[in-house]
Amino acid sequence: MSVLEVAALRIAAGMREVVRDLSFTVAEGETLALVGESGSGKSATARAVIGLLPPGLRQSGGRIAFAGQGLSALSPARLRALRGPGMGMVFQEPMTSLNPAQRIGAQMEEGLALHRTLDARSRRQACIAMLERVGITDPERRLQAFPHEFSGGMRQRIMLASVMLLRPRLLIADEPTTALDTLTQAEVLSLMKELAREQGSAILLITHDLGLVARHADRALVMQAGQAVEEGAAAPLLAAPRQPYTQALVAALPRRGPSRALPQAAPLIEARDLSVAYPGRGGWFRRAAPMQAVQGVSLSIHPGEVVALVGGSGSGKTTLGRAMLRLLPASGGSLLFRGQDVTASTGPALLDFRLACQIVFQDPYSSLDPRMRVRDIVAEPLRLPAGMPIPERQRRAEAMLAEVGLGGLGDRYPHALSGGQRQRVAIARALVRNPAFVVADEAVSALDATVRKQVIALLRDQQRKRGFACLFVTHDLGVVEEIADRVVVMQSGRIVEEGPRDQVLDAPAHDYTRALLDASLRLPATA
């Protein structure tokens, strides 16, 4: 018998339908993955199932039945009784899904108090046991803590604990690990699966990540623009997708590119014993000890080389990337560019350095000035060095835009572009001055898989064409496979492993690298 039955579901936002005629079932104890890219309607479906559509969205048709019972027929009170012990939900964003004003103990107990007849003592015991189960050390004391005292991964565990405490028959997990780094992601997902297995809960997993589907789902339903595209058992579906869209999704998974032999040359840029410290937060009366984000790192990059800088969150990789562009001041060591020490240069020397280097940021939404037209954004770097007339700048910007596939969109503002298009603009801005060195800081992490594939291709093609050296900062080993010549692994502000791509990926020497590789969700069948 199926726990959840969705038939001909329609969800509308005003006059527009975001989900059309969607039907599926989730069987007892089964994990069904709703897969799709942003805008496919998968999250709205999850919210509709538990009856919590956000304001502005409404269910305009179809039937949702939980354990054979139609939800629309239930009174609000009956529906509430169902939420928790019947259906539980884990949200995407661990930073906002726990009430910041309540101790986690109170938040965990709340569901128990509402749905179970237990005295306070047993409730507390149950909470402690559950926290212990999800791997929170010292659970008794931690019950008294507030959410902000935990890291994102911990919060997601607590969230999970709080939901699973009620032994729901159906667990709805809406992109539960998207906001976490690779290592944590793997841990949390395994934990979720284990708990569900122990308690016999079915899982409705909402995700955009095919790797995750491959590893954790029994069945998968691929959605595109509000409609089901393809449905079936997870492994065969991914191994032999029938529908073009599914095929595109699978094709978008990273694949290792050919390794290149680069001519030996003097390093273009070189960090020697570079350290970066953030000033501690001091008050009027004392100065806190500075936090060392990068500790004595030496790294050289040769002309035309693509180096991937890999590490979990907090490893210092982004800080190192910025320090190598002198966007952050070094607290120790030195930085050499074409053999010149630029660690503390100013004025014309610094300008020369800046003219030769560029950066592409992670978030295409915040890296473009929303008040400038795309053409002006791309033309802006040509202001320097001074001398180029404005029409010439504009012409070059147009040409560059055409080159990144945005020909004719120069008059638009960033908000009129999609995420992928914006990242193309950012790349165009970075490349229009023909830099010798580019830092790409998680440049594709925020994009949907298919778009990511295209942007990586663009970046790779441009690199091959223009021959700039590139430091590719990422937590995603898949991207590394596609583009990198060399891989550098960072942990806690230090480099722990470094070597040619194939060597590092195929025969990792350091434990941390191995853990990262294990956690990275690749399609086993197609790797």
Add this chain to the structure above:
Amino acid sequence: MMRLRLNLVIGGTLMGAVLALAVLALAWTPYDPTRTNLRRRLRPPSADYWLGTDEFGRDVASRLMAGAVTSLGVAAATVLVALAIGIAIGLASGFLRGWVDRVLGAVNDTLLAFPGILLALGLLAVIGPSRSGIVLALGLAYAPTVARVVRGSVLSIREREFVEASRALGNSEAYTLLRHVLPHTAAPVTVLATSLFGWVILSESALSFLGLGVPPPAATWGNMLASARPFMQEAPLLSIAPGALIAICLLGANLLGDALRDLLDPRDGA
């Protein structure tokens, strides 16, 4: 969306009406607003004097119209002064940070801890009681608020990556500040300016009420209200009319401010 439009329409209509009254008053008023007539004191409304006369026999309707010119003019000028000072301070302390920010912050705190009345009186007494005095005094009194808002938005904008991108391009700090930071303060500052406009009208009338505002016999709504107070019982209209106009003007400013906020900050419009 519906609310936004309603706010815009009502707010715009109210402000427009008051503005029209002021523009009209520049060209024409039923009587000379400062012309006294001691034989016609405190007359009730009539066909000749639509809103009656005040304690000097001056036509109340004419004075209200002239008061619109003064009150709106003072408010507009004050807002400009407050914006000019506040934006300069806010940009400097938000963008430069460090000790500049600390010093400006301390000065700002001091000004915020200072009742505007005293600041206004002090400055007015030094400069001499005049329109420019009250504009400067209130402008200084409100500048810290502007500075605080500008600083806040500068602090959040300077963390955005396009500012860092500008720096990575080799652009100078000044260029980055003017080209990429300043334009983004426009939205919060516009919203604030609209509210400020209302607050200044309110403060000017409060100061006039305490006897510290634009000096009579020039009519402002505030000093009309203050002079009407002793005749509250005999001629209640004398108190009610200017107060109602202040309220209408404020309501207009508030509604317009709300509409602007919704327009410029799409997050709230959803």
Add this chain to the structure above:
Amino acid sequence: MKFRTALAALATACALAAPAAAQDLLRIRMNADIRSTDPGVNRDANTDGIAWHIVEGLVALRDDATVAQMLAERVDVSPDGLTYTFPLRAGVRFHNGQALTSADVAFAMQRYMRRETNWRCRADLDSAATRLTAVETPDDRTVVMRLEKPSALFLTILARPDCGQAGIWHRDSLNADGSWRAPIGTGPFRLGEWRRGQFVELTRFADYAALPGEPTGLAGNKTPLVERVRFTIIPDEAASRAALIAGNIDILPDARSRDLPDLRARPGFSVHSAPSMDLQTVLMQTRDPLLQDVRMRRAIALALDVPELVRAVSEGGSRPSRSPIPPGSAFNTPAMLEVPPRDLAQARRLAQEAGYRGQKLRIITTRRYEAFYEIAVVVQDMLKEAGIESELEVLEWATQLDRYSRGDYQMMAFGFSARLDPSLSFEMFTGPKATQPRKAWDNPAVQAMLDQTMAEGDPARRRSLFEAMQARLMEEVPIIALYSSTTHGVTPRHVQGYRSWAVDAPRAWGVRIVR
């Protein structure tokens, strides 16, 4: 302390037991708190008004501002005018039961004359015109005061309310260190409770030694007829009137003239009007490039319709007067009451001659005193009709007073507080600008006449001197005197015996409550 608490409890018990006595409370409006209880030292009009209920001097003023005996049986002046002998009245006691002696008088006078006391009138008794050289006590009952030269002002100074009437208090009024504690006087009331910002309460002095006859000014029969008087502080005019009508106060000593028609029309209220001895004026700076021409000043005076102005500003409550000597004074003569008519044509002609070409005159005024403001507004309006342009500079009072005392003005609507001697009425605006920039009229010839009036003892001769000065004033117009205001006291039916008088502040003696 315990004893006092017990007494207070007893008093409260009595008050509760006898509601009739509790009714015997007279509530009088006061527009602001008093500054102190130290007579003539830290003072203003309200402070004086409280002080004269508590302490008395050797002499006191009558209604017409002439001097009568008070604690002194009589005043004997030596023929050369240099020695004043005051035999003290018998049977006068202080509030603490001690009998009044000449030593008490000498003690108080010595404190007044010390510079550090800051007595308001110390300088008046140490000036060229009047210099007190000695206070002697030949015996317990006699006080002798000696002057350097004869002075017509000496007794008036001793009697002036703003000098605290040179009030005599018992030495226990001072703390051990010589600082002021609280007044122990001989007056009809003793100080009860002073609750700052709220009220000052006085209680009847049972052993008060009243003079026979009728009350007049601060002299005559001052028998207290009510148990307690409470001066309630109500700053706001409209609120005071409302309080009177609501029965929250029993005497409104200073109703606004514009409220009078309404109050007169109300049954059960009576209005008591009396001319005051202050002076409302327009001052002109005779050193101003434009106004130094006497024709310009005359043009301004002629442009004003003074009767109309006075009628408007005082709501018909005061009569116009171009003389600084108030109509209530014994020295006011019919000639002084003449008001020259308005003459716009002549005003224009004179202004033209004086070189007036449409410059804007600046008239300083304040809103602190409504009359000043109203005068300024009306003057501006009337000048306009004569083709003389002006604008108002409305200042805060402290600033206006500062500008006044520095002579830093072109024209100014201003009011002088009550001057109880005609010499002082002229002296208040006459004097050398070089040393006293506040003085409006700097004319050595007039100054000489003024000095003469101060030394002259004969009333008739003084009167003719004043008439001559008045004539000069009308010619030179350094100030335009407009009127003396009128005090309007209002009482409900149950208050009997209340009368307004030349000074704004009220008198509570002789008043009874009849229900």
Add this chain to the structure above:
Amino acid sequence: MALYVLKRLLAAIPTLLLVAASVFFLMRLIPGDPALLVLGDAATPEAIADLRASMGLDRTLPVQFALWLSQLLGGDLGFSITSGEAVGPLILDRFGVTAAIVLAAVAIAVLLAVPAGMLAAWKQGSWGDIAAVSLATLLLSIPSFWLGLILLLVFGLKLGWVPVVGYVTFAENPWAALHYILLPIATLALVEIGVLIRMARASTIEVLRLDYIAHARAKGVPESRVLLRHAFPNAFAPTLTLVGLVLGNLLGGIAVIETVFTLPGLGRLLVDAIFARDYPVIQGVMLFIALVYVSVNLAVDLLYPVFDPRVAAE
């Protein structure tokens, strides 16, 4: 905790000093002489000089300032130069009136406005919401002193329900005292209600969008509890900051209300002292207001973690 409070108060010293210095010198830039004001139009130059000397105004400004500061360190605010009263007790006395009115008004406003704003947010877009927002905007637009005058006109003069003037302390007669401060409290509260409804509504809308509200609902928590336990504390935190600001602003703006209702409060004391150039009183009141401002902010900061534990007071 105590250490934190102490540190915060110490950190306020530069601000207070700056306030003290600017008040001191600003007031002395203003024309007007307290001695002249005491003596009036009949003042002779000698009498003025004497009085100025006795007021201590004959010394140079830096000396006066230094003297005042050293007095201040001893906890002595000096004496009023017009009434001779000790400034410290005078301020405390007058502050009682002001504090009673301001606190009562803010308390009433918070109690009425916060639930109203939260309900409006909960039913966003409903007629009730529109009514609440309209009312709030309207209240926000009415000048407080005008509202006071109108209330006085209606309830004091026309209906005669409350006395139009005067003040009795609670210690004397609680019932009568209530009558006197009813209208001032109502006036202030009405105006603040407008501000607070809008703030409470806006921050509640913000909070209701967050995942933890959905999480609570997904646990089957009833709406009343969602609002009370989950939305309220988080939505109230920003409102609390505003309440602090409102308290500070009210202290600055109270003079107008005290003028309308002729109350012997701190605002009136300040304005009267300014008019009388009573320097010690002005300086004392200004410093006191600055101190209250700092303390209110401190109290808000100390209270803030109760509603938002993320912002711990160190």
